[in-house]
Amino acid sequence: MSTHHEDRIKQLLDLMTPDEKLGQLQQLAWAWDTGPGSGSTEEAGAAARKGLLGSVLNVFGAASTNALQRIAVEESRLGIPLLFGLDVIHGYWTTFPIPLAQAAAFDPAVTETDGEIAAREARSNGVHWTFAPMMDVTHEPRWGRIAESHGEDPYLTSRYAAAKVRGHQGADLAAPDRVAACAKHFAAYGGPEGGRDYNTVDVSEQRLRNLYLPPFKAAVDAGVASVMASFNTISAVPAHANPHTLTRILKEEWRFDGLVVSDWTGVLELVAHGFAEDGAAAARRALGAGVDMEMVSTTFADHGRELLARGALTEARLDDAVARVLRLKLRLGLFERPYVDESAAVTEPTASTRAAARDAAVRCMVLLKNEGHTLPLAAGPRSIAVVGPLADTGDLLGTWTVPDAQQRFPAVTVAEGLRTAVPEAHLVCVPTGGAPGAVEDADARAVAAAASVDFTVVAVGEPPALSGEAAVRSDLELPAGQRELIEAVAATGKPFAVVLFAGRPLVVGDWLDSAPAVLLAWHPGLEAGHALADVLTGAVAPGGKLPVSFPRAVGQIPVHYNHERTGRPYDATQPDEKYVSKYLDLAEGPQFPFGHGLSYTTFTTGDPRLSRTEIPTADLSEGATVEVTVSVRNTGDRAGDEVVQLYVHDLAADIVQPVRRLRGFERVTLGAGESTEVRFLLGAEDFGYWTNDPEGVFVLEPGAIDLYAGADSTARNRCRLTIN
CATH class of the missing domain: 3.20.20.300 (Glycoside hydrolase, family 3, N-terminal domain)
Known part of the structure; x- marks a missing residue:
């Protein structure tokens, strides 16, 4: 804490009236919002002039903020700037x-x-x-x-x-x-x-x-x-x-x-x-x-x-x-x-910031399924269809974007990205959905296009308006008509992949078997189409992993990897056992687990190895650590990324522990046949837990800790540490 700042704060507090102090605690808002308390710049200016305003929300732009700031700094009694x-x-x-x-x-x-x-x-x-x-x-x-x-x-x-x-x-x-x-x-x-x-x-x-x-x-x-x-x-x-x-x-x-x-x-x-x-x-x-x-x-x-x-x-x-x-x-x-x-205000994205957004979007995409090496697209001249409700829209930025950015700088569309990436290919784009009465015709044209080309990209999922604040859904399946479109394209017998846009996990089980490949693109932002083309064409191999479990059905929620073990846990070796914690009408576990994500190559992960297999509780409490080493190898024929994940489980504790807790991860890039070792340092915070004491009590208990390493939260590569 700066002593100079604290001295200045005390000086100002000594000068301020109660009303001026209360004014510093007030933030007003307006612009595109019209909710309670919103107003005009004139209203804010009047309050700022009297020293009765501390902050404003949703006013931006160098000229607008400077104009309002001048009132606060140059016309109020104490000249305290606005935030x-x-x-x-x-x-x-x-x-x-x-x-x-x-x-x-x-x-x-x-x-x-x-x-x-x-x-x-x-x-x-x-x-x-x-x-x-x-x-x-x-x-x-x-x-x-x-x-x-x-x-x-x-x-x-x-x-x-x-x-x-x-x-x-x-x-x-x-x-x-x-x-x-x-x-x-x-x-x-x-x-x-x-x-x-x-x-x-x-x-x-x-x-x-x-x-x-x-x-x-x-x-x-x-x-x-x-x-x-x-x-x-x-x-x-x-x-x-x-x-x-x-x-x-x-x-x-x-x-x-x-x-x-x-x-x-x-x-x-x-x-x-x-x-x-x-x-x-x-x-x-x-x-x-x-x-x-x-x-x-x-x-x-x-x-x-x-x-x-x-x-x-x-x-x-x-x-x-x-x-x-x-x-x-x-x-x-x-x-x-x-x-x-x-004069120095940034007014638009630059080539370098677009490149950063494109790289980010590529790194975020998750390959959920890829049967028979459906992806990446085959090289050379070909014909491609891009169909679906999100095939040719710039509305892929996602929830909570700056309104001016949404209007001035929409996302690169899927069709535009592929046209740029494979200019030699014949590309047909058929957006579906839209006004009632036009839907069936658009779907028919989309299916006809799929039947006539070498490969089809089906762009489906949630538009950004269906996620974000106050956008709660009781049904997490694809919006109406999208499942039917996927199944109709599948019925053509031609190769295709589903690109899934979403702001949340969706229920995909009702059409998943129909799709040979599914790439989760989320809402990928400004460079959506270019990033997607990078992954679809294989210019970059996907390496993202799910940060959240995908449920099989809404009725299964909550379903998450870090759940507590019950007194009657499900045992995969006895799937017919009735009196355990499971659903009668759903398979056990999520559709896709936390940490899941495929690549265009394959990897193997070794058992975790410990720098020590036993450690005293007192040593951990005083800052000692345990090093965990995990080997990973690219066993495929091309370069790719793998995320090595490390989980811990306390076998017995005074408070029942989650079956797994993520305590380390590292994303590595490996060429074909290459291998490396990833190291994690674990300490007290990785093995202990907080109790129910409202005063905040963190405990480390003696006992056995299992450590699991692998490519997702179901990893089976294991070693054991004893805390004594």
């Missing part, structure tokens, strides 16, 4: 794949690059603060915001959370190409009942700490500038008014000195929760729990003086909240450099 925030989730002008797709790369460098490019583009346009990364671990694919997450595993999510923070913030927040990151949503937002957004989360302390909190701790350790409270309740206490998570864990236990911001109207929603009787009570409970800045709703500003007067809000708590706002502004260098150079 401009914007949801830059997976790119500003250069849209990268959605976060769930990025997790499939099993390469945090992908998200760090996204963060760096987005920060540079956003900061040049006057944006100081982005509300990313989202690090809500989830076992719920019906939940639309799984698209913004990194899937079902806390370790994978933690690695990505830290990488995104580094990408956005760099070593110096005041640098002209960096923005403040925000770890959201704190906490357990990814566990809503029924997958319904904003819904109840009932969670034990041990699950909170073992599953949901690790990515937030990783972000805090990486220096994240801010944290956002979540909309949900946490065991019947709304997160926006939860002192256990916001103050005891985040600010006291983790010593977080940054800013806690509410989500959109999250403070006022305490009334709808039935947790506060009115706006004044909502302000009292949120401020008292640890929220420092209120987004959009205005209960702090409306009721703060009243709360101070009757002792419901202390001067110390108010000053602490204001100090956290000022600290972020000082760390961003806004007092010294409140304006951006309008």
Whole structure:
């Protein structure tokens, strides 16, 4: 913590009136949003002129932010600059794949690059603060915001959370190409009942700490500038008014000195929760729990003086909240450099940023199935059909894109990408779907095209509008007509592959047998078509892995690899046993497990080898580590990528442990016949766990630990470590 900053904060606090202090805790929003609390730049300008505004949301562009900033800096009494925030989730002008797709790369460098490019583009346009990364671990694919997450595993999510923070913030927040990151949503937002957004989360302390909190701790350790409270309740206490998570864990236990911001109207929603009787009570409970800045709703500003007067809000708590706002502004260098150079604003993607987005999209794609080497496409002149509802659309950027980017820089289409990649081929494109009455004709033309060409690419899946915030689905099968299209193309007997676009895991079992090859492209961002062509033609071999399990049916949810073992676990050696934990009408396990992903080549992974097979608990507690070595070989005839994954399982513990926990991964590139060794260092945090004690107790128990290494979460290569 900078002593200079703290001295400046104290000087400002001594000068500020109660109204000016409360004003620093207010964030207003407008632009394309029209929800409660949104307004005009004139309204914000009036508040800024009086020193009654701390931040604005959804105003961006160098000229727009500079104009509003001049009012705050040059016309208000104390000249405190405004903080401009914007949801830059997976790119500003250069849209990268959605976060769930990025997790499939099993390469945090992908998200760090996204963060760096987005920060540079956003900061040049006057944006100081982005509300990313989202690090809500989830076992719920019906939940639309799984698209913004990194899937079902806390370790994978933690690695990505830290990488995104580094990408956005760099070593110096005041640098002209960096923005403040925000770890959201704190906490357990990814566990809503029924997958319904904003819904109840009932969670034990041990699950909170073992599953949901690790990515937030990783972000805090990486220096994240801010944290956002979540909309949900946490065991019947709304997160926006939860002192256990916001103050005891985040600010006291983790010593977080940054800013806690509410989500959109999250403070006022305490009334709808039935947790506060009115706006004044909502302000009292949120401020008292640890929220420092209120987004959009205005209960702090409306009721703060009243709360101070009757002792419901202390001067110390108010000053602490204001100090956290000022600290972020000082760390961003806004007092010294409140304006951006309008002539230096980045106004479009560049060739280099497009290349980075293309490389990211390639690394994120997952080959789910590839019978008979259907992919890659054969070399030489040929005829290709691209059919399906997503065959020729630029709407492949994904949820949560900057609106101007979506309009000005749509994604490269599948058809365009293939035309560019194989100009010598005869390419026929037949988009299907559309207005009622035209569907059957389009499908018929698509099937006729498939019958007349050498190879067909069937582009199906969810459009981005079906995932993201408030986009909950009770049915995870393909939208109407798409399964029938796949089966009709299959009936032609000609070679084809399905390209699946999605913002979440989908149920694919009803058509999977019909498709010889399935490539999961997610929502791949700006360079979608070019990246897809790279993979389809074999210019690059796919190497992505699933960061989330794919269910066989919606009724199977939740289905995830890191589940707890039951007293009557399913035993594959006795599949006819009735009285075990299974479904009568579904095969055991997911359609595709966590970590699954094929390549155009093949790999073998050896048994994990330990630097020591026994280790004292005391040594681990004092920082000792165990090195795990895993060999991997490319046994095929071309180069490719493999992700070596390491899982642990505590055989017996005072709290029942997951059957597997991911504790290491590394993506390696190997030529045909090449091999290498991958090494992982494991320590106390990899073998211990948090108990149900609300004070936060982490324990290491003596006993046996099995370690598994392989290409997905079903790996069987095993060794055993004894902790004594």
